[in-house]
Amino acid sequence: MTIQMMRRIWPLTKPTMLKSTQSDIEITPVTLNEWDRVEAVARPQLLGTTLRSSPSAQKMTDAIRSQVDIREGYKGLEVSTTSFVGYITVGPLRININPKLQGLPLTVLVRYAYGLRDLEVLGPTLTPMMQHGLHDILISLLIAEIEELLHRGLQRRYIPVSEKLASPRGRILVEKIAFRGGVLNGTLPCLHFQRHSNWKLNQVLRSGLYLAGNMTVDRELHRRVRRLADAFDAVDTVAIQQGDLDEVERGLTRLTATSKPALTLIRLLSGMYGTSIETETSSSRTPGFLFDMNYFFQRLLSRFLRENLDDLSIKDELATKGMFAYAAHGNPKGRPLPRPRPDFALYNAKDLIGFLDAKYRDVWVKGYPASWLYQLSMYALASPNQKSILLYGTTSSEARDERICIRHSVLSRAGSQPEVIVRPVQLQTLAMLLEFSKDASAMREQRKCFARSLVAF
Template structure:
């Protein structure tokens, strides 16, 4: 019964059904692993470890502190979570090498050698000096404060989650190097938010590690309602759709030359309730595409990003309806779907949104389905060739946002 409830809670991320030929499992954009009763389900990413680590670093602004070689990375055997934990370990190892960030902690205590501010009021309340010590308030620079506590807790979460034995041992060793830093009983989203908000110029180097800890925490399971206190699924599910959207957003922001994009803009006034037929005063929905394309200040069109390989797996009808709305709302009457692909044969496709009557002369709107080669993108983001590949990155960014079907013969030339 618990397994069935868990399968229902996973619906939309991982579809588990009993079919005529046995158990049928379908994944959407999530990768990782999850335990449903005695069954362990593992979903691997499309990319090998090395290019995936590079894309993760770029998308989330992680420092390239070490090279995670494909031959050494545990992701091919154990999944994306071990790759993230490996990246976290590399980040924390660098922080420990530099020295943990310390903070002045206020302390009030009786001291034989007074320092700081002598608490005269407290001495008066005690009836004067009764011992060879004076009450003082002073500040001591310590590593035991909230930011370091979250970093240590994140390492310990990673150690519990890691399936690779060497990676688990490495995470435990790094955690022990935090010394007197207090262990948090549990690590919650509020703890990570508080540490993130408290970052300053002096502690900004901890930002990438906090980003990975947040990714691990958010993917550590799905809460579901069973009529009892909420519980978490035993597993790890990482949304590649969110990652892919963020990856493309940063790539386009960094490399578009003559244009710019805005992230998740609301298309207002596309829908509106009739003033004389809205008795409940409802607010009309405002669709939010992933990106809006601008040339100077002029809106040119809308784009969406999906991790699903449409070239190999076709286009879901509900996506086409959504993209058609974006096309009709666009000044160019074209919307573009950027989808992740590993196929070398993938090419642009165009779906025309026609008027369903034969006598209409209105030009059809268009939905362009455009593949984004993850392998090629990872090559262009090689940090060792960042300067030499700058022109190629700009060229690709400009090609991705073109609101028409690309001519691949011309691009190859």
């Protein structure tokens, strides 16, 4: 049975998608890596391909420009990728973007970055999948989380119910009796409470499963999602909005805190679901699933450094003060000055040591744009130690520190040389340190040593 047949049997509530006017056109797959670029001369499927005849595809390319850059070249299309991975369909092209780290190591890092349970706890039924995209890994993790919640039993809550009863329960609604002119039959309007599973948290969980079912084309994942959704048979579905997720997360208590990882995964899957396209008459989303690995990498490092720097601490995205200032009487229009926000500020107690930035791009292999160096140079000049660090993710075992001196006599202080340190973060090593280990104390010391090496100026 194909996925299309399964979906006819078990319809899923789909988010609004951009309707394709080229449904009869054959889709051509193009596979790239993150921070990659291909031209028509290197990929035969791009030769002679154009989007000029499809206004909807051209509108889509404008909407996703910061994620995937698609341009018309002399001989065909040119495609450039950034830190977003996944896939997206644009006109006749299905663009697949693979992360540099895949399988179990990537699953370990995703699990740790977003506070999900250890893979050892999830058991052998969880198989990290990358056949159709990173979203399959997230869906696998979501399945495992909701299976655990269902094993404990659906959380129930007392829900107010207003109805006419022959045997009154709760509070009799006297105002309704007066409004209808007295008691006209053998029932009385009452307000009472029933303990039920059909409340907002369970509605969001079930709707998240429906979203996951629409996102995967893997038959086994789809089957498991369907089975779990059937267990919520008494629960309504809702169109998932960020406001709903915020509301449910704010309302978590000691009894419902176990649902937090599942809500986090639903938020990630919802955020991957295409890019919004606004028109004068409607709003739709591009058909595809894109995940920002740069944001994920920053979150991963933030948690790792917070937990493993005993004598030091970090603050995320701390706005710098006093980096820029107008001269006296030099701001006639009263313009506000920018306040750069490095990804991390490193502190020893209350004393600022320096600034660090995180980029998922493999600088050892791909290099870095000049704008990054300018940015890190400003952070170095604003640091007490006149240094800044760029932490980048890599899978290259030979990657080493690179140090760039900012050479200008006016900028140099007595005995100091402003410097930018470009430092690799070995992703396989980090994943190994974060995996479950029987020798927990030894692994804890290795993690602390690795964390200190990342922030060493």
